[in-house]
Amino acid sequence: MTVNKGDSTSATGGEGAEAHEELRRFGYYTSNPNGTFDFRVFSKPADAAVLAELRTLVKVVFHLQPIVIALEGVLRNRADLIGFVGAYRAQLNAAATPHVRVEAALEGLIAATQRTTNLLSAATAFLAMTEAALRDAYGESSAELVAWNTRRRELHAASFAYRFLYELRNFAQHRALPVSSFNIFGERPSEGLPMVFQPNVRLIRDALLVAGFDWGKLQAELEQQPAQFDLLPLIDEYVASLQALCLDVFMLEGARLAQCVLYMDAIKRTLQVPEGAIPVVFVGESASQHQPPGNVEIIPGEQLRWLIRRFDELMNFVRPPGPRTS
Numbered sequence: 001m002t003v004n005k006g007d008s009t010s011a012t013g014g015e016g017a018e019a020h021e022e023l024r025r026f027g028y029y030t031s032n033p034n035g036t037f038d039f040r041v042f043s044k045p046a047d048a049a050v051l052a053e054l055r056t057l058v059k060v061v062f063h064l065q066p067i068v069i070a071l072e073g074v075l076r077n078r079a080d081l082i083g084f085v086g087a088y089r090a091q092l093n094a095a096a097t098p099h100v101r102v103e104a105a106l107e108g109l110i111a112a113t114q115r116t117t118n119l120l121s122a123a124t125a126f127l128a129m130t131e132a133a134l135r136d137a138y139g140e141s142s143a144e145l146v147a148w149n150t151r152r153r154e155l156h157a158a159s160f161a162y163r164f165l166y167e168l169r170n171f172a173q174h175r176a177l178p179v180s181s182f183n184i185f186g187e188r189p190s191e192g193l194p195m196v197f198q199p200n201v202r203l204i205r206d207a208l209l210v211a212g213f214d215w216g217k218l219q220a221e222l223e224q225q226p227a228q229f230d231l232l233p234l235i236d237e238y239v240a241s242l243q244a245l246c247l248d249v250f251m252l253e254g255a256r257l258a259q260c261v262l263y264m265d266a267i268k269r270t271l272q273v274p275e276g277a278i279p280v281v282f283v284g285e286s287a288s289q290h291q292p293p294g295n296v297e298i299i300p301g302e303q304l305r306w307l308i309r310r311f312d313e314l315m316n317f318v319r320p321p322g323p324r325t326s
Contacts, residue, residue, distance in 0.1 A: 023284055024051060028277040029292065039292045041282050042271075051281070054299070057263045060256040061300045061307065063137055064249065068310050070126040071246045077119035078239050081201070082232065084111055088199055109182035112201045116178045119235065120169035126242055127152070127166075130249060144252050151248050160221055161237035167218055175213040179231065180204035201231040240318070247314040261308070264301050278302065 024046045029039040088108050092100060131149065138144040156162050172178035181202045205225045209215075215222055250257070273279050283295040 023293075024297075025282050025293075026271055026279070027282050027292075028271060028273045028279045029296075030274065030277040041286065041292060046281060054263075054267075054281075057256075057260050058300050058304075060253055060260050061303050063133060064253060064257070064307050065303055067126075067130050067133055067246065067249055068307060070122070070129050071242060072310075073122040074119065074126055074239060074242055077115060077122050078235060081112065081115040081119060081235070084115055085199055085201065085232070092199070105182060108199060109179065112182050113177050113179045116201070116231065116235075117172055120165060120172060120178060123238065123242060124166070124169050127245070130245065134249070134252075148245070148248055148252065152245055155241040155244060159237055159241055161234040162241045163218055164221070165234055165238045167215060171208070171211070171213050171215075175211045176207075180207050181228070183228070202228050203231055204228055243314055243318045247311075247318050250311045250314065257307070257311075260304060264299070264304055267299060268301070 025042050025044065026046055027039060027041040029037050031037045088111070092104075131145070131152075134142070134145045134148055156166070168178050179201055181204055183200045183202045205222060205227055209219070209222060267273070267279055271279055279299040279301060281297040281299065282293040283297060284293040286293050
């Protein structure tokens with residue numbers, strides 16, 4: 001890679017001049033704690049071939065980023081649901097009352113239903129968006145899309161949780177709430193001690209079966225479930241499948257991602273970008289040497305680092321989802 005450097009100007013930045021699309025120059029800026037920023041603009045215009053190479057090699061960032069953001073939405077919804085159950089349990093037990101008011105139980109059901117609905121919708125969106133992104137990037141009959149869809153079908157076939165929660169989202173849209181019961185179980189550890197409550201997000205098998213929803217091939221499997229069964233273990237298994245599918249996308253993009261990492265390192269070395277500075281392509285003229293151009297195209301080094309961190313997390317934590325044990 002060759003980046004045109006030439007001379008440069010440097011100053012404490014303010015608002016810039018209106019951009020002119022015909023002029024693009026490399027540079028970088030650094031934000032300061034007081035709200036200002038320092039910048040450097042290399043005076044020589046960027047070569048068109050270099051810009052074309054840059055845009056080609058960073059495409060992988062903008063391809064992966066929305067997929068990983070969609071998975072992050074699933075994970076945050078899961079954390080929100082689990083966090084709510086934990087906080088609700090703590091609230092009940094801190095009150096040290098012998099019973100739970102009906103209104104409080106209804107509030108628990110509402111909150112659990114809201115969070116479950118959000119999670120199921122986010123999961124479906126992640127699956128649909130990932131498939132569309134692979135189709136757009138590689139084509140309808142591409143080996144990449146075929147491989148990912150094959151993996152998705154394998155996980156679907158291997159996991160009741162995957163099959164069931166995927167359909168539970170449709171059930172919640174068309175028939176009834178996705179949570180049958182916000183069950184609150186309480187007992188005294190010993191005579192004279194206050195009640196200890198344990199809330200559970202549960203599904204009632206027969207309520208699901210008689211709701212008038214077409215469960216298709218899942219009907220027989222649902223009939224084999226306990227009369228009541230907990231939702232959270234199913235969610236954990238479903239999310240593990242989605243994480244595995246996201247990791248598969250990373251693996252499909254592994255070569256392009258590695259090439260982008262090397263290219264980004266070369267940019268920083270060539271431009272001598274200081275630690276913490278953001279490399280950019282400045283667009284247009286500056287009003288003066290004390291101001292940067294008013295428009296910039298950020299070179300996505302920070303986004304790349306964010307993706308690498310998410311990739312490392314998936315590599316460390318993703319495990320093949322196993323059968324439900326409870």
